[in-house]
Amino acid sequence: MCDTTPKTPIWKAIADALRSDLAEGRYTPGDKLPTEAALAERFGVNRHTVRHGISALVEEGLVRTRRGAGAFVAAIPTDYPIGQRVRFHENLIAAGRRPEKQILDVEERAATDGEAKALVINTGDPVCAYHGLSLADGQPIAVFESVFPLSRLAGMASALQDTSSVTEALRALGVNDYTRATTRLTAVRARATHALHLQVSEGDPLLRTSSVNIGEDGQAVEYGRTWFAGDRITLTLES
Structure with missing residues (x-):
């Protein structure tokens, strides 16, 4: 049978x-x-x-x-609020995750056209560019580049070498508070370098934010771009 x-x-x-x-x-x-x-x-x-x-x-x-x-x-996506006040460590701690940053490179160079426009300076003016990797519980979630105008923030490169925290570096240079003036979200594909750092495949979906932060006097102090791993982060907008 x-x-x-x-x-x-x-x-x-x-x-x-x-x-x-x-x-x-x-x-x-x-x-x-x-x-x-x-x-x-x-x-x-x-x-x-x-x-x-x-x-x-x-x-x-x-x-x-x-x-x-x-x-x-697959990691459980982390909620990451985007609003006037965006603080990496505070956001991840609030989400119950352990934050960490790794400095990839800090350099002084001339501002590009796009950076100059965002920071309201002249193309070619000196800026400090900070490249880094953001991690949550030891897993990479984002690659970022922050650009600072050296005409307003002389010594930023040294300050960032002393601490990976942008907030602490700005405070050391007299910027006690700053807020986000603009944010733009774009869906992009991972380039080879992003894929390497984020441990994803080239071409995988990423979320890119482009933003400008201003100090208490209303002047731009940071132009930042961040590439988030699309499956590890959920961006939420706050009013």
Whole structure:
């Protein structure tokens, strides 16, 4: 007598097993899953079957893959409010995440046309450009570039080397408070350098913000652009 009981496809059983691993906390957001070869050995199947199971989790948003790097547990997006007062550390702490910044580069150079227009200075005027990486719980969530007019903020490069905090660096130079005057949001694709720092694939969706911050006297003190990993952050607008 033939057994007519429906059988679960092997790839689906693998997806179910990995889904249980995630639910039980065996892997946490940002963790890398075992390689296809390791999973194939664990389940006694070929790598193609493993790949099919992982693809199901990718479609559900539980896992993300990066070519040449493997599969990673998708992070829970962090709410990040965009309003007049935007403070990286305060925002992430309020969301229950551990904030961290890494300085990639600090340089003094001439302002581009776009930077000059945003900062209300002349093209070619000296500026300080601060390139960095923002992390939440050790996972990169954004790459940023902040540009400061040296005519108003002489010594900004040294101040940023002493502290990765823009707020603290500005305070050291006499800007005790600042607010966001303008913000522009744009959906873009990750360039190779962004992909490297954010641990995503080139071409993956990013959210880019372009903003101008002003001091208490109304003068522009910072022009910033930030590229957020689209699957790790939820930007919320505050009035």
